[in-house]
Amino acid sequence: MKGRETMKAVTWQGKRDIRVEDVPDPKIQEPTDAVIRITSTGLCGSDLHLYEVLTPFMTPGDIVGHEPMGIVEEVGAEVPDLKPGDRVVVPFQIACGRCFMCAAGLQTQCETTQVTSEGMGAALFGYTRLYGAVPGAQAEYLRVPQAHYGPIKVPHGPADDRFVYLSDVLPTAWQAVAYADVPRGGTVAVLGLGPIGDMACRVALARGAERVFGVDLVPERLARARRDGVHTFDLRGFDHEKELVAAIRDETDGRGPDAVIDAVGTEAHGSAAARLVQQAAAVMPRTLSGPLAERFTVDRLAAFHLAIDLVRRGGTISLSGVYGGSADPLPMLTMFDKQLQIRMGQANVRRWTDEILPYLTDADPLGVDEFATHHVPLADAPHAYEMFQRKQDGAIKVLMTP
Ligand SMILES: NC(=O)c1ccc[n+]([C@@H]2O[C@H](COP(=O)([O-])OP(=O)(O)OC[C@H]3O[C@@H](n4cnc5c(N)ncnc54)[C@H](O)[C@@H]3O)[C@@H](O)[C@H]2O)c1
Ligand SMILES: [Zn+2]
Ligand SMILES: [Zn+2]
Numbered sequence: 001m002k003g004r005e006t007m008k009a010v011t012w013q014g015k016r017d018i019r020v021e022d023v024p025d026p027k028i029q030e031p032t033d034a035v036i037r038i039t040s041t042g043l044c045g046s047d048l049h050l051y052e053v054l055t056p057f058m059t060p061g062d063i064v065g066h067e068p069m070g071i072v073e074e075v076g077a078e079v080p081d082l083k084p085g086d087r088v089v090v091p092f093q094i095a096c097g098r099c100f101m102c103a104a105g106l107q108t109q110c111e112t113t114q115v116t117s118e119g120m121g122a123a124l125f126g127y128t129r130l131y132g133a134v135p136g137a138q139a140e141y142l143r144v145p146q147a148h149y150g151p152i153k154v155p156h157g158p159a160d161d162r163f164v165y166l167s168d169v170l171p172t173a174w175q176a177v178a179y180a181d182v183p184r185g186g187t188v189a190v191l192g193l194g195p196i197g198d199m200a201c202r203v204a205l206a207r208g209a210e211r212v213f214g215v216d217l218v219p220e221r222l223a224r225a226r227r228d229g230v231h232t233f234d235l236r237g238f239d240h241e242k243e244l245v246a247a248i249r250d251e252t253d254g255r256g257p258d259a260v261i262d263a264v265g266t267e268a269h270g271s272a273a274a275r276l277v278q279q280a281a282a283v284m285p286r287t288l289s290g291p292l293a294e295r296f297t298v299d300r301l302a303a304f305h306l307a308i309d310l311v312r313r314g315g316t317i318s319l320s321g322v323y324g325g326s327a328d329p330l331p332m333l334t335m336f337d338k339q340l341q342i343r344m345g346q347a348n349v350r351r352w353t354d355e356i357l358p359y360l361t362d363a364d365p366l367g368v369d370e371f372a373t374h375h376v377p378l379a380d381a382p383h384a385y386e387m388f389q390r391k392q393d394g395a396i397k398v399l400m401t402p
Pocket of ligand 2: 043044045046047066067092168169
């Protein structure tokens with residue numbers, strides 16, 4: 001700590017305007033805080049929503065990022081289990097571990113950190129004023145509130161890649177699969193093969209799904225999933241979603257998969273036929289101001305509609321992709337008629353991490369050691385955001401090093 005006054009951090013300055021700036025160092029403010037020196041920090045599909053769609057809820061200068069790991073620098077008086085020098089991964093949500101919701105394994109709903117002024121759930125690092133405007137983790141240092149509960153201690157030795165995904169990608173994929181309720185020997189389709197969808201495929205296979213179907217429209221993402229044993233479908237090869245649905249039904253005795261995981265979310269791309277409708281909807285959140293956008297936003301629902309159509313009758317839809325609209329028209333007739341089960345939400349990180357840790361070994365059954373396609377210095381964040389959003393240069397998962 002000695003001698004530090006300012007640090008480098010990735011800040012949001014406006015729509016598609018991300019800059020690395022010098023900001024004041026974080027300090028311990030509460031006895032339950034810790035400050036960590038970040039050694040690796042992920043770039044997430046959720047950050048891309050901040051880049052454009054969630055602009056109304058950002059303030060210039062906000063520090064972004066929520067997928068950090070690093071070394072404990074300093075702890076408050078009420079953080080008995082951590083000490084300087086410990087190696088930790090920090091969950092993207094801030095939870096107390098003591099309230100009714102945390103006890104129920106719903107850490108995303110933590111009643112201690114809920115952002116009640118905005119009517120939202122647990123506070124998140126670096127994720128708009130809706131989630132508490134907490135300074136984020138794409139920075140050299142991070143103040144971690146509720147540090148008596150959140151940080152996951154991991155051993156020294158292996159590279160950061162082994163553990164860093166415990167902050168978000170792994171528990172999100174894990175929860176997606178758990179919520180999907182795939183029966184043993186059953187089938188699941190994963191829509192979207194970005195980091196979340198890709199990892200959800202791996203988890204589903206590792207946890208006994210008989211067949212996993214993967215859908216995306218980016219060639220290298222499809223190719224990577226195929227290498228893992230996923231039966232992939234390229235959305236671009238179909239004139240209409242109906243044809244894709246028919247192709248996957250053909251593989252499942254005409255019924256459709258037992259479960260569908262939507263790992264796309266609000267910024268879905270559609271087939272040629274669906275594109276026009278989405279383009280119309282996509283304009284809306286951008287032209288409305290904050291309070292109005294909050295009440296009337298419309299998602300691009302292409303992936304969710306595809307999930308409803310695709311899943312077999314009585315099947316489960318598990319939504320990991322983030323949706324934020326409040327005026328979305330949905331095919332309720334079909335949803336009801338098909339007796340669909342829909343489960344969704346941000347991942348409750350600490351609920352799953354003890355189950356996941358045994359998979360993070362030298363044998364590396366989930367392939368975390370080679371999961372990142374890019375390691376870049378934090379100073380290159382603006383380029384990394386652009387590259388990841390445009391899916392250039394084979395970027396699937398980007399880790400930044402302060
Ligand atoms: N629930 C959680 O806790 C949680 C945590 C992390 C991320 N997320 C969300 O999960 C989603 C995926 O995150 P990511 O990091 O993998 O992001 P990403 O943007 O890299 O992945 C999305 C993928 O979906 C593909 N896609 C777009 N439209 C499609 C369509 N109609 N059908 C099939 N695929 C389509 C894209 O080509 C891309 O590969 C995002 O919405 C993100 O916000 C949720
Ligand atoms: Zn994330
Ligand atoms: Zn709590």
